[in-house]
Amino acid sequence: MFEKEKAQMTKAGMKMDRYGLIALSGGNVSMRMPSGEILITPSGMIYEDMVPADVLVMDIDGNVIEGTRKTSSDTEGLLYIYKHREDINSVIHTHQPYATAVGLVEDEFEVNLTTLANACGGNVKVTPFSSAGSVDMGIDTVENLGDSLAVILANHGVMAVGENLKQALCAAVYLEEAAKTYLSAKAIGEPRKMTKEQVTQAVELFHFYGQGTPVIPKELVKRI
Numbered sequence: 001m002f003e004k005e006k007a008q009m010t011k012a013g014m015k016m017d018r019y020g021l022i023a024l025s026g027g028n029v030s031m032r033m034p035s036g037e038i039l040i041t042p043s044g045m046i047y048e049d050m051v052p053a054d055v056l057v058m059d060i061d062g063n064v065i066e067g068t069r070k071t072s073s074d075t076e077g078l079l080y081i082y083k084h085r086e087d088i089n090s091v092i093h094t095h096q097p098y099a100t101a102v103g104l105v106e107d108e109f110e111v112n113l114t115t116l117a118n119a120c121g122g123n124v125k126v127t128p129f130s131s132a133g134s135v136d137m138g139i140d141t142v143e144n145l146g147d148s149l150a151v152i153l154a155n156h157g158v159m160a161v162g163e164n165l166k167q168a169l170c171a172a173v174y175l176e177e178a179a180k181t182y183l184s185a186k187a188i189g190e191p192r193k194m195t196k197e198q199v200t201q202a203v204e205l206f207h208f209y210g211q212g213t214p215v216i217p218k219e220l221v222k223r224i
C-alpha cells in the first residue's frame, strides 16, 4: 500500500543526503496519508540503500500496519506532532550542520533572507534541549513551531514540516542555505536584518511562485 508515496519518501531521503542535511542514516522522513495512516522511514538505514518496501506504515498510535523494519527511533515524537497539528502532513527531521550551528548560539533564527521567509514563513525558533528519540522532541516542536515551517532542535538538528512532503523538504533545504549564508556573513560582521514588511511581502510572494500558479499581482511587487 501507498507505493507511490513510499517511493517519494526514499527519493526525499536521497535529496536530504545530496543537499548535506544528513550523513548516512541520520534523520527521518514521514508523511500522513489522507486516510490517516503514517508512513515513516526505518531506523538506521542508509538512504541510498533504502527501497520503498523498507518504509513502515502505521496508525497514529504507532501500531505497525505494514513493514518489517525496525521503526525510526524518533517515532514517538513524530506521532506527537501528527496528533497535535492536523495541518501537518509531512515531517522531515535532519541533522543539517549550518542551521544546527545557529541553534548552538542563538535562541531564534531571525529571517534576514527572502528565501528563508519564502520557505519557512517566518523566524525559526530554537527549542530547549531534548534527548534524541524522546517524545519531548515532538512536544518541543509543537510548542515552538507557531506559523513557521521549521524549528531548530537545540544541540541536535531540525524538524521541518509541511502540508506535503515537498513543502517540508523545501523548508529544510532553504533553511540550511539561509543558515550557511548567515554564518558566512556573521564571520565578517553583523548581518543586515529585513523589516517586518519585507518579510511579510516575501512570504506572500511565495504563494505565487512556481509552475501552474497565477501571475504575481503587481501590488505585491513593490519597493518597501
Ligand SMILES: [Zn+2]
Pocket (backbone or CB within 6 Å): 027, 093, 094, 095, 132, 156, 157
Ligand atoms: Zn536526530
